[in-house]
Amino acid sequence: MKNIFAKVRQPALRYGLIYGLILEVIQILFLGILSNAIPIMLGQIITIAVLVLFVIFGFIAGMKTARETGKWYSGVVAGLCTGVLGFIVFGILSFINDIVFLQQYVNYGSTHPAPGATAADYTSASVLMRFAVNLLGGLIFYTLISVVGGTIGGLVGRNRASASDSAYEEAMFIPPTPGMD
Numbered sequence: 001m002k003n004i005f006a007k008v009r010q011p012a013l014r015y016g017l018i019y020g021l022i023l024e025v026i027q028i029l030f031l032g033i034l035s036n037a038i039p040i041m042l043g044q045i046i047t048i049a050v051l052v053l054f055v056i057f058g059f060i061a062g063m064k065t066a067r068e069t070g071k072w073y074s075g076v077v078a079g080l081c082t083g084v085l086g087f088i089v090f091g092i093l094s095f096i097n098d099i100v101f102l103q104q105y106v107n108y109g110s111t112h113p114a115p116g117a118t119a120a121d122y123t124s125a126s127v128l129m130r131f132a133v134n135l136l137g138g139l140i141f142y143t144l145i146s147v148v149g150g151t152i153g154g155l156v157g158r159n160r161a162s163a164s165d166s167a168y169e170e171a172m173f174i175p176p177t178p179g180m181d
Contacts, residue, residue, distance in 0.1 A: 011068040016081020019061040023086035026053060051145060058082045058146035062153025063160075072154035079150015083143035091135050098131045 008014040030046050061082045062075025098105070102124055109122030 011065045012074045012077035015061040016078045019057040020082045020085025023057045024089040054146045055149035058149030059153035062150030063157035066154040066157030072158040075154015079147040083146025087142045
């Protein structure tokens with residue numbers, strides 16, 4: 001898998017992309033395939049499992065990045081990339097689902113208004129705005145969770161960074177020898 005990302009020079013971005021894509025595949029499996037075949041109680045457990053996966057993959061990406069760079073804050077950036085990329089697929093699928101069933105959401109809100117709301121409060125625009133705010137909140141939450149994992153991984157990986165081969169590198173400049181005028 002590293003051969004695909006060999007052109008990405010920044011370790012934080014490279015490991016963020018790698019582990020963010022792995023996280024996306026796992027989410028597609030959990031949310032796409034298993035969500036229709038499991039009871040609601042197990043669905044809550046899977047939601048918690050996905051939350052833990054964001055922390056774990058942010059941790060791994062941060063640790064590998066900090067191990068390569070020797071800097072803990074590069075692990076934070078790797079966790080950020082992992083979290084954002086990991087949430088993108090879930091956000092897109094949720095938004096498509098919301099668009100497809102928009103009229104049903106509006107009809108349900110109009111016939112069963114929340115306390116303090118009227119049936120006129122439920123328009124397509126207001127329902128879409130609620131969905132957008134929820135997606136933005138989810139993006140921020142899952143990204144922060146992944147950043148926490150990346151920070152911890154960066155702190156762990158920084159201590160395990162490989163030492164450079166030589167502390168002193170010879171200069172390429174060769175001074176002229178005396179008397180060669």
